[in-house]
Amino acid sequence: MEIPYAVKPRPDTGLYNAKLGIWLFLASEVMLFGGLFSSYILLRVGADLWPHGMVSIPVGTFNTFVLIASSVTVVMSWASLKLGRLGDFKKYMALTIACALGFLGVKSFEYHAKFTHYDVWFKDAATAEKYFKAAYGEEKGVEAARKLFVERFHLHNTKAVYEANQVQLPGHLEGNPLFATHRSLASAKKETFQFTPDAPFGTHDHPKPIEVKLSDVERLSAYVPKHSTYFAIYFTITALHGLHVLGGAIVLAYFLFTANTWWKKNPEQLANRVEVGGLFWHFVDLVWIFLFPIIYLL
């Protein structure tokens, strides 16, 4: 028994099954990411403060280029098959997969940097002030911390006065641990920890590490979903997108490695499969095209 129109298009619809199937699947993906984007918009519009500049634009731009390149190579690999050039197909497909791995590599590097970057919130204004001064110097300390805060939340135009204890101090913990929290430090029986604050805004200084008493700290969080709604949505959407990249790469790799067999058996079907895989791949690229400005730039 054989399923009709698995390879050749059905005359009245002009489509072969898998092509219709993938478009239907993409329609559902549009709704999936649509749901996430709606959530993003609503949460952001409803938020009092929304941070900016928390992710590196050059890195994001680089990844955007990588994904665009992979989109070009994947469509070229399909065209090569159509032209009967199996060798070219393999070359382009390998490039595509290399791009995918490159993208994921950069992404995991980005993630790692976030997981080891911390914000510290202090118990009260007086304590906070003490540490700001220790971090950035007696005179400019409070001002520098406040400046970091103002830049993070783009607060240039508001007249609001932010109390010192609302200003968090960003930086790194000694030994760059992943996912440390107030509780994990406390249960490690630490009374103090070493904290290297970030450079003051607009400089490349290297502030000296300061010694922070755990009992002075209200909350301590790495840049993980629990940190804030911003990071929660950032990680959720990009991780889901990353999973799509991974899944797509696996499927494309499968096509690459079984290409010889298929080429002998049924080249048209191979081309169809690559077209369908490519459609998925372009969609993943398309999602990123929106993600990049929304998450990195706006």
Added chain:
Amino acid sequence: MSHDHSSSHDPSHVDHNSPEYIQKTIKKYLAVGGILFGGTVLTVAMYYVHIPSVFWTVTIALLIATVKAGFVAAVFMHLSDERKMIYGVLICTVFFLIGLMGLTLWAMNDFPFFTLVDGKPA
């Protein structure tokens, strides 16, 4: 299993699968790749130029993204000459997507007038 190696004989399809046609489209793909790179550079440049109005920043960024996405869909995904059936599916999807986003946004902003104002009459 079919062992037919030749491309489709369906007359309406012939040119879409012929080597000449494909050769031509390859040029198109490369051009679109260029446009996408350019669009990305533009978006990033816009960020560094710093447009003062939030509204315009968002609008322009999304506009560029939409244009880029349009190219990907139309050319890479061959949507520019796809079958009716697929347009039908996508039109439904867009309709419902707009419903989801639009109505939710509307609903979240339409409250009796002093709902969120700390219980004090506005």
Added chain:
Amino acid sequence: MQSTTFLEQLKQGFMPILASEHGKDVDYFILIIHWLMAALFVGWMAYFCYALFRFRKSANPKADYVGAKGTLANNAEIAVVIVEAVLLIAFAIPLWAKAVEEFPKESNATVMRLVAEQFSWQARYPGKDGVFGKQELKFVSDKNPLGYVEKDPAASDDRLSPPKDIHVPLIPIELDERNKRKPLSDEQKKVLKEVAEPYDNNKNGQLDTNEREKLTANDHKKLKDAGIALTFKPVIIHLTTKDVIHSFKVTAVRMTQDCMPGMSIPVHFTPTRVGKFNITCAQLCGNGHASMNALFVVDSPEDFDKWLAERTTSAAGGAPSFE
């Protein structure tokens, strides 16, 4: 302890006792929809039984390829459309707008903040100054779970109900019905005074709840002609919750409103009789959901004042604000 018999309940029309002004409309609206539904149901069932009987195989061995002709079905469908449109446009939308969105002025109403938490209710009254004391999250502690600013002068006369015991006063007022519930004009005040004179024991030129009951049909007519509505002071409740979603439902008032975390949602209604009613929590909120009841007591003004005088101000508990 008492129990109502089925018949008594039937007399009541399967709707619980009513204690609010807009509730009349709710009940009436529910009633007419059910009449419509009953008409449709009975009509179709009659047809259904007849068709099944007449066209059973033994009676009609040979089916008719064409089947039903005529426009009965279309007419029925069009009728449904029209009735639904009327219900929607003439009733549901305007009634909702009035009952839910058209708020009375806070200065003319009894105002309170009602806070729900797992699994209790507590009300806070602003006191004479009509202003609630401030709250700030940074004051949150075990003793002061909602962060009241204790030194805020506005808080000094705020009053807190005991958990699960919420009171509102039933204060008779008169309004100009024709002029969208505005206060009475001088002329109307004169008419009212005339009508009230014979009953007005405390000589305040008004009719309190008991006195209103003595009015004759003629008196009512006079008031109506002058466009005077005898009503009660409306109540505005700002609903909030400390933890999960709860829902404020007072059956007697025909009012349900979810309490959403992070929001303060106002509802308003006009009570029409004194009595003890139940507040039901109508949104699943955890294992104590079923027992998250509270008394909703509509008091006479005197009883209410007495009750309120016994209440204290306390920083602990009460409604959070979300600024």
Added chain:
Amino acid sequence: MQSTTTTTTLDTHDHAPHHDPGFLRSYVFSTDHKVIGIQYGFTALMFLLFGFLLVMCMRWQIAKPGVPIPLVSGLLESLLGDVAKGGVMSPDLYNSFGAMHGTIMVFLAIVPLAFAAFGNFVVPLQIGAVDMAFPRVNMVSYQCFAGGGVVMFVSFFIPGGAAQAGWTSYSPLATIVPTHGQTFWLIGMVLLITSSLLGAVNFIATVIQLRAPGMTWMRMPFFVWTQFVTAFILLLAFPPLEAAGILQLVDKVLGASFFLPTGLVVSGKLYDVSGGGSPLLWQHLFWFLGHPEVYVLILPAMGVVSEIIACNTRKPLWGYKSLVYSVLAVGFVSFIVWAHHMYLTGMGTKISTFFQTTTMIISIPSVIILTCLFMSLWGGSIRFNTPMLFALAFLPMFGIGGLTGLPLGFNFSDLHLHDSYYVIAHFHYVVAPGTIFALFAGVYFWYPKMTGRYMSETLGKIHFWGSLIGMNLVFMPMFFQGLYGMSRRMSDGGATYALSNAANEGVVTALTGTVIKMNVFITHAAFLLLLAQIPFIINVFMSMFNGKKVESDNPWQATTLDWQTPTPPPHGNFTKEIVVHRGPYEYSVPGHPTDFTPQNAPEPKLVK
């Protein structure tokens, strides 16, 4: 019309693939749509029974709060531990059972039965296809479903028990409840949604691509149309819930706060999250699926009923075209009515006017569908066999359920009815005596095609009358309880609000004795309903072996293609080339020799 008078029992060696595929391949990892359909059906029926048993425990607790459940108290205590101490349901257990009853019934019983099981078995047959467009995807979607079912089932036995926040799983409660049951629920839902999405893609592709020659859109049986629209609803409405499920999972597991606002104070302590989320957002995403989902529950049922009514009145469906357009309209509009579940979340007049209007609009195609089915009876020659009885009973039952949707659909009356037993009664009338009856009808109707044997008519009729009476006795009183102010999800059946409760001394609107006594009555009726299912279970299993053998491949003398195959249909379905010549319901065509003309029969010789 060859195969109408003889049974073609196929010799496996002639038509099946060249080698025997073995047990695992034929029954467990099968890619044959019929086997997958039966797998779905069987699993779903098990869950249906399980969901019913859960609600029986709840009904006991409602009627006799605090009294150990008879028969199963020991079992519950030993399986579930403290939450069922002494065999009494704790409120926690009640909430778990309630949430899981809703979830199981909707996502693990009715959807798989109505959509996946009947859809799989019947749709390819009815359109003359050899199988689904993607047989392997079909298998995977069953496996995802089974995986989701296992996760849901296992969650009962983990410490803390299954999800407790209702089938709607509203945040913050769902996030705050200290049990991992909610995490299991979310993972299970993600699997179930994935399964439905794969299924939907497959169904739509099959219907579009694999219709037999001559099977034009307007010649498709109405059942295929309903499945087609259902598949679209699943395809486009489910993903936002999947998104929401993922977000809630991140809240629950990683401590984010998508649905948690700032400043929650739980048990006297500031809740340790960053805040800034919105509980309303969850509700929007949930109901964006939730409402279309109810049409997923009802449309296939309407399809089944239409097939059976056409066949057993021996005449074409009245208004086939209006049926098709109505079902398309329902599909479209179902996406923009969702917030009628949220009138009382503090919505403004403008937006609720919009949703009321769409809600009223969507009731109109439902009215048209029902009208067409009612009118189809006129002029028929009605055979009252068991499938037909269930199909006929569907009509008034759905009518009651649908009509009582109207007072809920107006926000002004919802003010009183929201979250009361009136809502429970409304939707149970649609899904229980509505959808379940249609599905029973379908089982009785297609059973002969699946097994080559009829189900027993006697047992069937006992089942029918028992169920019809039972269902009405269970759900009709709930309308009155609801009107009278009894709230749903009450683990004590409203005892807190009863007049008989000393704390309610002088409370004039406390629940009267009659309302409370109805609880007991309903529970008894539910027990009767349970008893009425026994003949059905016996019937399903016994008839496989000693049911009456069918005398032909087309035992009901039906016109659609599913009956023009051997019994049971072999791998590949049809033994001859299928070409469709006419519409789906050519019964009693004047001048034709028989009172049915199959879709694929060549033009018959007319008799004078």
